[in-house]
Amino acid sequence: MKLLEYEAKKILRDCQVATPDGVVVNTEDEPSLPRVLKVQVPIGGRGKAGGVIVVRTNDEYNAAFTKLQSVTVGGFTPSCIYAEELLEVERELYLSLVINRESSQIELVAHPDGGVDIESHTPDSFYRQSINGDNLDNIGQTVADYLNINPQAFIVTDMIEKLYRCFVKNDATLLEINPLVLTKSGELVAADCKLELDDAANFRHPEWDFEAKSRSANFVTLNNQGTVATIANGAGLAMATVDATKDTGLEPANFLDIGGGANEASVTRAFEEIMHYPNVAAIIINIFAGITKCDEVARAVIAAKKNIDALPALFIRLDGTNYEQAAQLLEDEQIAVLATLAECIAAAKKVATV
Ligand code: GDP
Numbered sequence: 001m002k003l004l005e006y007e008a009k010k011i012l013r014d015c016q017v018a019t020p021d022g023v024v025v026n027t028e029d030e031p032s033l034p035r036v037l038k039v040q041v042p043i044g045g046r047g048k049a050g051g052v053i054v055v056r057t058n059d060e061y062n063a064a065f066t067k068l069q070s071v072t073v074g075g076f077t078p079s080c081i082y083a084e085e086l087l088e089v090e091r092e093l094y095l096s097l098v099i100n101r102e103s104s105q106i107e108l109v110a111h112p113d114g115g116v117d118i119e120s121h122t123p124d125s126f127y128r129q130s131i132n133g134d135n136l137d138n139i140g141q142t143v144a145d146y147l148n149i150n151p152q153a154f155i156v157t158d159m160i161e162k163l164y165r166c167f168v169k170n171d172a173t174l175l176e177i178n179p180l181v182l183t184k185s186g187e188l189v190a191a192d193c194k195l196e197l198d199d200a201a202n203f204r205h206p207e208w209d210f211e212a213k214s215r216s217a218n219f220v221t222l223n224n225q226g227t228v229a230t231i232a233n234g235a236g237l238a239m240a241t242v243d244a245t246k247d248t249g250l251e252p253a254n255f256l257d258i259g260g261g262a263n264e265a266s267v268t269r270a271f272e273e274i275m276h277y278p279n280v281a282a283i284i285i286n287i288f289a290g291i292t293k294c295d296e297v298a299r300a301v302i303a304a305k306k307n308i309d310a311l312p313a314l315f316i317r318l319d320g321t322n323y324e325q326a327a328q329l330l331e332d333e334q335i336a337v338l339a340t341l342a343e344c345i346a347a348a349k350k351v352a353t354v
């Protein structure tokens with residue numbers, strides 16, 4: 001689960017990591033100025049996409065707020081806009097913790113030249129060191145030397161310790177601070193934060209209540225720009241649906257296994273998720289109902305048709321438990337049911353670009 005920046009920073013603050021003050025703003029809010037306004041999307045690259053704007057006056061604030069609402073980053077539209085205290089930036093550094101799956105260790109990664117061009121550095125120019133609770137004492141000095149901020153060695157040690165504890169406590173798989181800002185007054189502040197949490201640890205975090213959590217664990221984005229969305233039940237059928245769609249040259253946006261316990265509410269949520277994709281023109285629904293009941297799926301389809309504006313074209317194949325009721329419900333609403341997945345895909349191809 002990828003958190004939004006404002007959610008991640010709340011966790012950093014809870015772990016005493018130095019973070020700028022910030023607030024999620026709505027249209028009518030007038031936060032104190034100056035500020036940096038940042039669109040909240042579950043992806044980086046906002047700076048380059050025009051999603052980060054410094055504002056110093058009310059007029060600038062209003063203009064930037066309006067502009068940011070229509071910014072998209074990698075196809076994602078903003079969940080909300082975050083207004084943060086403006087920093088006096090001396091240098092931008094890079095610091096992250098990530099799970100190295102080969103060594104099964106938490107790895108600290110650092111680079112003296114952080115910021116929006118981090119991807120331009122060669123992989124071997126990054127400092128990498130496995131860390132654990134026992135080897136944190138000396139690492140701050142080494143990293144401070146590497147980042148060329150020797151006077152801050154003590155602060156770096158303290159920050160690494162806090163980030164490490166934060167990472168472990170929250171079952172993170174990635175905690176990336178880019179940029180870690182060295183301010184003109186010599187402080188280190190986490191100016192941006194990407195935090196990914198391990199969905200498998202959900203059960204031991206009753207406090208997890210994030211925007212991304214509404215998404216079913218079995219819902220996976222394949223291509224945010226994809227033109228065909230899929231809803232299927234059972235991982236095998238869901239994968240086969242995605243593969244068959246892709247094989248015809250169409251671009252599937254997602255994988256979704258609605259699972260055996262699917263009901264009208266969970267299928268309705270799937271439609272809501274799909275509506276976040278900007279380019280989806282067709283939704284293929286492929287259900288072979290065993291525990292799932294076809295009529296529950298049919299009710300969700302009918303509700304989606306009624307309630308969701310600009311719902312993409314639906315191509316439905318269903319069979320199995322309660323098929324007859326489902327067929328009747330859909331027929332009453334003049335919603336077609338196709339006989340095979342191949343027919344659904346052929347029909348989708350007529351409305352979705354390849
Ligand atoms: P990203 O592009 O999605 O990673 O968004 P960031 O939050 O990292 O912001 C992009 C860039 O905006 C940073 O690298 C900084 O150069 C700049 N930036 C962000 N916050 C501030 C700030 O408070 N003050 C100043 N001067 N620049 C900022």
Ligand code: MN
Pocket residue numbers: 044115178179192193
């Ligand atoms: Mn960043």
